[in-house]
Amino acid sequence: xxxIGLLVLSLFxxxxxxxxxxxxxxxxxxxxxxxxxxxxxxxxxxxxEKTDAEWRKSLTPEQYEILRQKGTERPYTGKLLNNKAEGVxxxxxxGFELFTSQQKFDSxxxxxxxxxxxxxxxxxxVTDVTHGMKRTEIMCARCDGHLGHVFDDGPLxxxxxxCVNSVSIDFKKxxxxxx
Numbered sequence: 001x002x003x004i005g006l007l008v009l010s011l012f013x014x015x016x017x018x019x020x021x022x023x024x025x026x027x028x029x030x031x032x033x034x035x036x037x038x039x040x041x042x043x044x045x046x047x048x049e050k051t052d053a054e055w056r057k058s059l060t061p062e063q064y065e066i067l068r069q070k071g072t073e074r075p076y077t078g079k080l081l082n083n084k085a086e087g088v089x090x091x092x093x094x095g096f097e098l099f100t101s102q103q104k105f106d107s108x109x110x111x112x113x114x115x116x117x118x119x120x121x122x123x124x125x126v127t128d129v130t131h132g133m134k135r136t137e138i139m140c141a142r143c144d145g146h147l148g149h150v151f152d153d154g155p156l157x158x159x160x161x162x163c164v165n166s167v168s169i170d171f172k173k174x175x176x177x178x179x
Contacts, residue, residue: 107163
Protein backbone atom coordinates (compact mmCIF):
# COMPACT_ATOMS: atom_id res chain seq x y z
CA UNK A 1 0.00 0.00 0.00
CA UNK A 2 2.88 2.37 0.83
CA UNK A 3 4.42 1.74 -2.60
CA ILE A 4 1.15 2.78 -4.26
CA GLY A 5 1.13 6.00 -2.23
CA LEU A 6 4.72 6.75 -3.24
CA LEU A 7 3.90 6.02 -6.89
CA VAL A 8 0.91 8.39 -6.78
CA LEU A 9 3.06 11.09 -5.12
CA SER A 10 5.80 10.62 -7.74
CA LEU A 11 3.28 10.88 -10.55
CA PHE A 12 1.79 14.02 -9.00
CA UNK A 13 5.20 15.65 -8.63
CA UNK A 14 6.03 14.79 -12.25
CA UNK A 15 2.67 16.17 -13.37
CA UNK A 16 3.14 19.32 -11.31
CA UNK A 17 6.48 20.04 -12.94
CA UNK A 18 6.21 18.54 -16.42
CA UNK A 19 5.73 20.99 -19.23
CA UNK A 20 6.24 23.92 -16.90
CA UNK A 21 9.98 23.81 -16.30
CA UNK A 22 12.08 25.74 -18.77
CA UNK A 23 15.40 24.34 -19.95
CA UNK A 24 17.97 25.37 -17.35
CA UNK A 25 20.95 23.37 -18.56
CA UNK A 26 22.91 26.52 -19.35
CA UNK A 27 22.41 27.80 -15.80
CA UNK A 28 23.00 24.58 -13.84
CA UNK A 29 26.03 22.30 -13.67
CA UNK A 30 25.70 19.00 -15.51
CA UNK A 31 26.84 16.97 -12.51
CA UNK A 32 25.45 16.74 -9.00
CA UNK A 33 27.59 19.65 -7.77
CA UNK A 34 26.58 22.59 -5.64
CA UNK A 35 26.16 26.05 -7.11
CA UNK A 36 25.57 29.07 -4.90
CA UNK A 37 24.44 32.28 -6.59
CA UNK A 38 26.35 35.04 -4.82
CA UNK A 39 25.21 37.83 -7.12
CA UNK A 40 22.57 38.98 -4.64
CA UNK A 41 24.37 38.07 -1.41
CA UNK A 42 24.44 40.74 1.25
CA UNK A 43 24.59 38.64 4.40
CA UNK A 44 27.67 36.74 5.63
CA UNK A 45 26.58 33.21 6.52
CA UNK A 46 27.63 31.63 9.80
CA UNK A 47 27.21 27.90 9.22
CA UNK A 48 25.22 25.65 11.57
CA GLU A 49 26.63 22.14 11.69
CA LYS A 50 25.36 19.30 13.86
CA THR A 51 25.88 15.58 14.01
CA ASP A 52 23.13 13.29 12.76
CA ALA A 53 22.23 12.50 16.38
CA GLU A 54 21.95 16.21 17.21
CA TRP A 55 19.66 16.80 14.20
CA ARG A 56 17.46 13.85 15.22
CA LYS A 57 17.19 15.29 18.73
CA SER A 58 16.38 18.86 17.65
CA LEU A 59 13.87 18.07 14.86
CA THR A 60 10.57 16.21 14.83
CA PRO A 61 10.64 12.89 12.93
CA GLU A 62 8.82 14.53 9.98
CA GLN A 63 11.22 17.50 9.95
CA TYR A 64 14.20 15.14 10.09
CA GLU A 65 12.85 13.07 7.18
CA ILE A 66 12.37 16.14 4.98
CA LEU A 67 15.16 18.51 6.07
CA ARG A 68 17.95 15.94 6.55
CA GLN A 69 16.85 12.99 4.38
CA LYS A 70 15.48 15.09 1.46
CA GLY A 71 11.94 13.81 1.79
CA THR A 72 8.78 15.51 0.54
CA GLU A 73 5.54 16.18 2.36
CA ARG A 74 2.34 15.14 0.64
CA PRO A 75 0.93 17.90 -1.60
CA TYR A 76 -1.87 20.10 -0.22
CA THR A 77 -1.17 18.99 3.38
CA GLY A 78 1.35 21.59 4.57
CA LYS A 79 0.40 23.93 7.39
CA LEU A 80 1.75 26.97 5.53
CA LEU A 81 0.31 26.30 2.09
CA ASN A 82 -2.66 28.66 2.51
CA ASN A 83 -1.05 31.05 4.99
CA LYS A 84 -1.91 34.63 3.98
CA ALA A 85 -0.53 36.45 7.04
CA GLU A 86 2.25 39.05 6.74
CA GLY A 87 5.57 37.78 7.99
CA VAL A 88 8.84 35.96 7.47
CA UNK A 89 9.52 32.31 6.61
CA UNK A 90 12.66 30.82 8.18
CA UNK A 91 14.45 27.49 7.98
CA UNK A 92 12.81 25.15 10.50
CA UNK A 93 16.19 23.59 11.30
CA UNK A 94 18.31 26.67 12.04
CA GLY A 95 16.01 29.73 12.00
CA PHE A 96 17.70 31.41 8.99
CA GLU A 97 15.27 33.87 7.34
CA LEU A 98 14.65 32.73 3.76
CA PHE A 99 11.40 34.15 2.33
CA THR A 100 8.79 36.82 3.10
CA SER A 101 5.03 36.85 2.70
CA GLN A 102 5.45 39.49 -0.04
CA GLN A 103 7.33 36.89 -2.13
CA LYS A 104 4.72 34.16 -1.62
CA PHE A 105 2.17 33.32 -4.31
CA ASP A 106 -0.42 30.62 -4.98
CA SER A 107 1.05 28.34 -7.63
CA UNK A 108 -1.63 25.63 -7.25
CA UNK A 109 1.09 22.96 -7.06
CA UNK A 110 0.37 21.78 -3.50
CA UNK A 111 3.30 23.35 -1.68
CA UNK A 112 4.04 26.92 -0.50
CA UNK A 113 5.63 28.82 -3.38
CA UNK A 114 7.76 31.95 -3.51
CA UNK A 115 8.99 33.90 -6.55
CA UNK A 116 12.23 34.95 -4.83
CA UNK A 117 14.28 34.54 -1.66
CA UNK A 118 15.13 37.24 0.89
CA UNK A 119 18.70 36.93 -0.39
CA UNK A 120 19.77 34.40 -3.04
CA UNK A 121 22.94 33.73 -1.05
CA UNK A 122 20.80 32.21 1.70
CA UNK A 123 19.78 29.41 -0.67
CA UNK A 124 22.06 26.64 -1.91
CA UNK A 125 21.22 25.33 -5.39
CA VAL A 126 22.04 21.71 -6.23
CA THR A 127 21.31 19.73 -9.39
CA ASP A 128 18.94 16.88 -8.48
CA VAL A 129 18.60 13.97 -10.93
CA THR A 130 16.53 11.67 -8.71
CA HIS A 131 13.19 10.15 -9.73
CA GLY A 132 14.07 10.29 -13.42
CA MET A 133 13.94 14.09 -13.54
CA LYS A 134 16.50 16.88 -13.68
CA ARG A 135 15.57 19.56 -11.17
CA THR A 136 17.27 22.14 -9.00
CA GLU A 137 17.09 21.32 -5.31
CA ILE A 138 17.07 24.23 -2.88
CA MET A 139 18.70 23.97 0.52
CA CYS A 140 19.30 26.35 3.40
CA ALA A 141 22.82 27.72 2.86
CA ARG A 142 23.33 27.96 6.62
CA CYS A 143 22.58 24.34 7.65
CA ASP A 144 22.09 22.43 4.36
CA GLY A 145 18.47 21.65 5.25
CA HIS A 146 16.43 20.43 2.27
CA LEU A 147 13.70 22.96 1.42
CA GLY A 148 12.31 21.74 -1.91
CA HIS A 149 13.04 22.69 -5.53
CA VAL A 150 13.08 25.80 -7.71
CA PHE A 151 11.54 25.91 -11.19
CA ASP A 152 11.58 28.51 -13.96
CA ASP A 153 7.79 28.74 -14.26
CA GLY A 154 6.96 31.37 -11.66
CA PRO A 155 5.57 34.89 -11.96
CA LEU A 156 7.44 38.09 -12.71
CA UNK A 157 9.67 39.74 -11.71
CA UNK A 158 11.90 36.61 -11.40
CA UNK A 159 9.99 33.96 -13.34
CA UNK A 160 10.97 31.47 -10.63
CA UNK A 161 8.90 29.23 -8.35
CA UNK A 162 10.59 28.18 -5.14
CA CYS A 163 8.44 25.16 -4.23
CA VAL A 164 9.00 24.59 -0.50
CA ASN A 165 7.89 21.95 2.00
CA SER A 166 5.90 23.53 4.87
CA VAL A 167 7.76 21.22 7.26
CA SER A 168 11.06 22.81 6.18
CA ILE A 169 10.05 26.33 7.17
CA ASP A 170 8.65 28.17 10.17
CA PHE A 171 6.55 31.32 9.96
CA LYS A 172 6.83 34.40 12.14
CA LYS A 173 3.98 36.89 11.86
CA UNK A 174 4.95 40.54 11.48
CA UNK A 175 2.59 43.22 12.66
CA UNK A 176 1.82 45.77 9.95
CA UNK A 177 1.18 49.28 11.22
CA UNK A 178 -0.38 52.09 9.21
CA UNK A 179 1.58 55.33 9.46
